[in-house]
Amino acid sequence: MSHVLKGEKDFQSSHSVENKALRINLNKNIYGTFAEIGAGQETVRNFFRAGGASGTIAKTISAYDKDFSDAIYGREPQGRYVTEARLKDMLNFETRLIEELISKEKHPNKIFFSYANTVATIDFAKKYKGHGWVGIKFQTEPGGAYNQIIIHIQFQENNAIQQQNTLGLMGVNLIYGAFYYHDNPKKLLKSLYDHIDVDKIEIDAINFHGPAFSAVDNRLLSLELLRKGITEAVMFNADANNVLPATVLYKKNILTLRGSFRPVTKVNMNMYEESLKLFLKERKVDPENTTVIFEMTLNNLKAEGDIDEKDFLDRARLLCAMGHTVMISNFQEYYKVVEYFSQHTKAQMGLAMGVNTLTDIFEAKYYTHLSGGILEAFGKLFFKNLKIYLYPLKEGDTILNSDNLKVEKGMKELYKFFKDNGRVVDIENYQPEILDIFSREVHKMIREGEEGWEKSLPEQTSKMILEEKLFQTS
Numbered sequence: 001m002s003h004v005l006k007g008e009k010d011f012q013s014s015h016s017v018e019n020k021a022l023r024i025n026l027n028k029n030i031y032g033t034f035a036e037i038g039a040g041q042e043t044v045r046n047f048f049r050a051g052g053a054s055g056t057i058a059k060t061i062s063a064y065d066k067d068f069s070d071a072i073y074g075r076e077p078q079g080r081y082v083t084e085a086r087l088k089d090m091l092n093f094e095t096r097l098i099e100e101l102i103s104k105e106k107h108p109n110k111i112f113f114s115y116a117n118t119v120a121t122i123d124f125a126k127k128y129k130g131h132g133w134v135g136i137k138f139q140t141e142p143g144g145a146y147n148q149i150i151i152h153i154q155f156q157e158n159n160a161i162q163q164q165n166t167l168g169l170m171g172v173n174l175i176y177g178a179f180y181y182h183d184n185p186k187k188l189l190k191s192l193y194d195h196i197d198v199d200k201i202e203i204d205a206i207n208f209h210g211p212a213f214s215a216v217d218n219r220l221l222s223l224e225l226l227r228k229g230i231t232e233a234v235m236f237n238a239d240a241n242n243v244l245p246a247t248v249l250y251k252k253n254i255l256t257l258r259g260s261f262r263p264v265t266k267v268n269m270n271m272y273e274e275s276l277k278l279f280l281k282e283r284k285v286d287p288e289n290t291t292v293i294f295e296m297t298l299n300n301l302k303a304e305g306d307i308d309e310k311d312f313l314d315r316a317r318l319l320c321a322m323g324h325t326v327m328i329s330n331f332q333e334y335y336k337v338v339e340y341f342s343q344h345t346k347a348q349m350g351l352a353m354g355v356n357t358l359t360d361i362f363e364a365k366y367y368t369h370l371s372g373g374i375l376e377a378f379g380k381l382f383f384k385n386l387k388i389y390l391y392p393l394k395e396g397d398t399i400l401n402s403d404n405l406k407v408e409k410g411m412k413e414l415y416k417f418f419k420d421n422g423r424v425v426d427i428e429n430y431q432p433e434i435l436d437i438f439s440r441e442v443h444k445m446i447r448e449g450e451e452g453w454e455k456s457l458p459e460q461t462s463k464m465i466l467e468e469k470l471f472q473t474s
Contacts, residue, residue, distance in 0.1 A: 014194040017169050020176040021050035029142065030179060031102070032113035033094045034060040036171075037069065038082065038132060039119045039164045043171025058098055082120045084244070087133040087150060090116040095137050095146065104143065113138035115175055119153070119167065121160045130155040130163060131246075134171065138178050140212050147210025149178055151192075152244050154202040166200050182212045189224055204231040205244045218242045219316050220309060226298050226328055227307070233329040233340060235293075238320050248325060249344035253290040255279045255389075256327075256337065257352045260300050261315045262443050263471060264322065264461050266434045267391070274427045275352035275389035282387070285348050294319050295327045295337065314470040318461055334361060335381035342383050349386045355393035355400045358424070362407040362415055378414070388424050394435035401426045446471045 015023070024030050025047060034044040034057065044060045047053045063069040066081065073089045080086070094114035102110065119132025135150040153170070155163045173192045181188035185208060192203065203225060208216045222234035222242045235245045257272055272292070280287050296315065301307045319326050331337045334351065341349060360366070361381075367374045393400040400406075402424045407415045418424055437456045445453040446465065454462040465471060 014191065015176070017046055017172050017195055018050050020172050020194075021047045022052065024176060024179065025050055025052035025056045027179075028055060029109050029111045030056055030113065031058055031098075031107075031110045032056070032115065032138070033058050033098055035090045035094050035114070035116040036060075036062050037064060037090075037116075037118045039117070039121050039160075039167050042164045042168030043115060043117070043175075046168055046172045058102070059094075082118050082132055084133050084150065084152070084247075086118050087116055087135050090114075090118065091135055091137040091148065109142050111139045111142055111144075111179075113175070113178070115171065117167065117171065119155075121163045122155060122158065126158060129158070132167070134167070134174060136174055136178050140179075140182060145211050147178070147182065147212040148208070149174065149188075150207050151203050152205040154204055156202060157200050162200075166196055169194075169196050170201060185213065185216050185221060186224055189221060190228065193230070198228070198230055202231050204234065204246075205242050207242050217313060219313065223301075223307070223309070223312060223328060226330060232331065233327055235325060235327045236316070236320070237325050238323045240316070240320050243325070245327070246344050248291060248293075249341055251289070251345050251347060253279070253282075253285045253348045253350075254293060254341050254345060255290065255350040255352065256293045256295055256341075258295045258297070258334075258337075258357075260439055261294065261296065261319060262311070262439050263315070263446070263457060263465060264318050265437050265439050265442060265456055266431070266458060267437050268439070269458055270431050270434060271352050271354070271389075271391045271427065274429050275350065275391075277429075278389050278425055278427065279348075279350045279387075282348055282350075282385075284385075289347070291325065293327050294324045295329060297332060298328065298330050299332055301328070311471070317468070317470065318464060321464055322458075322460065333366060333377065335377045338383050338386060339380050346384070349383060350389055351386070352389045352391065352427075354391045355405050358388065358390060359405055359407055362411040364408070364410065374411070374414070378418075382418065382423055386423070389427055390424055391427050392430055392435065394432075399432075399435070443471055 034041065036043060041060055041062050044057065047057060063072055069081065073093050076086055091114050094116065098112050098114065113136060115136045117132055117134040119130065121130040122128065131154045133150065133152055135148065137146050137148045139146055157163050157166060170192055173194050177188040177191045181191055206221050206225065207218050208221065218241055219236050222236055225231045225234055233245055234242060235248055236242050255276060259268060261268060276292060279285060280290065301312055316326060329337065331340060338349060364374045367377045370376045390402050402419055442453050442456045
């Protein structure tokens with residue numbers, strides 16, 4: 001036994017990619033197809049190289065030509081090929097094909113799978129690094145129902161060959177994880193980066209479906225992507241499915257509300273409803289091309305130490321039940337949120353927030369890490385025509401708004417500049433009787449079993465908390 005020095009890492013903590021491919025190849029029951037478009041046949045190549053692939057690989061195809069691809073998988077309505085819809089068409093077609101061609105009577109013990117990817121690697125000008133969809137549809141037992149894992153990736157390397165190799169490694173990890181880790185989704189997710197540095201490829205959306213994942217909440221997998229530093233922002237919709245941020249945000253007018261939503265209070269909803277009315281009155285804002293994002297930060301979820309997954313899901317359930325799209329991010333500063341959105345849209349943006357939050361934004365201490373300090377941050381924050389919709393704060397008998405709020409001494413002129421230029425807009429149609437509501441106090445009442453908290457929340461929210469015992473210790 002070799003001597004191990006303190007501080008050394010276990011380099012055998014995960015199977016090599018070659019051994020993963022070989023283990024699958026040597027399993028006489030695993031049998032499937034590979035369909036790869038956009039970056040060569042990089043995944044299946046690993047299985048060919050490992051040896052023993054003749055009993056595993058039913059077919060491999062790379063339908064590069066669009067006409068040929070359309071003839072096999074059908075025409076895409078919008079003429080786009082690097083899409084989730086295209087990936088699903090590929091997986092469904094290949095699964096039907098293998099079911100039709102392989103006799104179950106002759107091969108009663110076969111476990112079928114179809115692996116596919118459709119990607120665009122970095123362009124010649126190196127302006128766009130590329131992205132893609134990767135997925136697998138698979139059985140866990142002969143004749144069993146199919147399960148599905150779909151991920152969206154963003155390439156980070158600056159060389160097409162490197163991107164192809166990394167994609168091939170992740171493809172092997174995905175197939176191996178599907179068969180050997182499907183009973184442990186978090187381990188499966190972590191294993192996707194076996195022998196791959198996180199900074200080489202980003203996963204920003206992932207969804208598990210099927211009987212093998214009946215107990216999986218995909219929102220928790222989104223959270224795991226953030227916790228592991230794999231991506232900086234994830235989104236899920238009202239159906240509790242993870243969605244690709246780029247798809248939700250692409251060329252949209254975006255109104256964002258950041259909060260703890262622990263739970264959603266009447267103040268949150270009043271701020272949302274009234275800020276949306278103001279936002280939709282903006283000259284260039286088309287209601288049909290507008291999306292509202294409820295955002296929580298990872299730091300907010302960690303406010304009391306380690307992330308409580310039940311607490312996170314309780315918040316998520318309330319927001320989803322109300323039909324909202326939710327984003328969880330690593331963006332502690334607001335300018336980073338705006339910077340992120342601006343990668344996907346040049347349309348109008350708005351931020352709805354309370355007085356306390358706005359005064360925090362004007363504190364220079366939060367921007368010492370920037371060479372340009374607060375001026376650099378504000379140059380990014382007030383992107384184009386971005387506006388802040390300000391909800392008032394009750395302080396004693398005084399109502400604080402944009403006219404009488406207090407910013408630190410050195411920031412007064414800067415604040416006045418943005419206010420005078422119409423970048424800070426007061427929400428005037430607020431409800432005075434609810435200004436004393438604070439979510440942290442309501443949450444404390446729920447946890448401690450006090451009475452009367454229901455009157456601080458929307459009726460639907462109160463009902464759901466009572467019926468599903470949200471925010472209560474088990």
